[in-house]
Amino acid sequence: MTAPARRGRPGYDLESLLLVAVKLFNDRGYDGTSMEDLSRKLGITKSAIYHHVPSKEELLRLAVDRALDGLFEVAESTEALDGRAIDRLEHLVRGSVLVLADRLPFVTLLLRVRGNTKAERAALARRREFDHLVTDLVKQAEAEGDVRPDIDPAIAARLLFGTVNSLIEWYRPRRGASPGELADAVCKMAFDGLRA
């Protein structure tokens, strides 16, 4: 396999530049990172960065969309499924863990977005849309009698994705459990509980 052709200045293409930017945003916070910081980290001038991308906000948008696009692909494949809502919900949870493991820095950034810029507010709006899908599935599964009726569906949805999202705090790929094992553990615990 040959390496894909690089666009723009030698040394960095948009993809590798984005990866460095996302790492920096995650380490120092998006607000706390300037294009100056990024240029120093990359060892290239700011104008070399602007050759690839018009603004810091555009880097944020590209990064959080990488996470959101993955999550919405899972949501679409979930909606295309037939069968009971509880099984579709489990499919959505499992797929979300796999997206998180595969796109960890991007999902980490997404989950830390605060809403200070237009790109951040757009990301928060898409997150809310995703959360509604989850809550609707929990409600549907409860109506079908497959979810215990003694937990509020909105709380159940938040706890489910609270568990998934908490993985960014400790999960590191290539160390310990594989993404598949991790997704299994999350689904077992969330749907059937820790108790034997």
Added chain:
Amino acid sequence: MTAPARRGRPGYDLESLLLVAVKLFNDRGYDGTSMEDLSRKLGITKSAIYHHVPSKEELLRLAVDRALDGLFEVAESTEALDGRAIDRLEHLVRGSVLVLADRLPFVTLLLRVRGNTKAERAALARRREFDHLVTDLVKQAEAEGDVRPDIDPAIAARLLFGTVNSLIEWYRPRRGASPGELADAVCKMAFDGLRA
């Protein structure tokens, strides 16, 4: 009941100053908040702040200890219990949710600590100690046959407290579920699962 006597300058005692500082640290990040920012927010001079507390790091230490002391009180009451490890684990999870709900800004700050200062590293060390207690209880419960054997105890412990800790992202006291209802929902879901 009469109000407790205020020490120091009129307007703020250490407690009310600490609450404002913690809110600011949570909003802007500990690193991103200066004593200058805090003095502006409080409407008092920096030297009035130093009358109460010698440094920003001391404010951090007081705040994260408020969270950690609460969690370790629950851990101690857990260790004092007799009976099966699974029940002690559930006691620990329930108590931790109640501490989180009761001391939300302090626990939020604790969970965002990164380890750049001595106070932060001390907090991280106490957090690790707490995490070991949780993992030990899960292992003990598994040895007693009360935890499903098909999830790694270390992963189970992380998922349990991942779920608990994720509450800081959305739970707001005096809105929606009471702390007790929240603790019930977390325990039901974590120990017995969402499935009916």
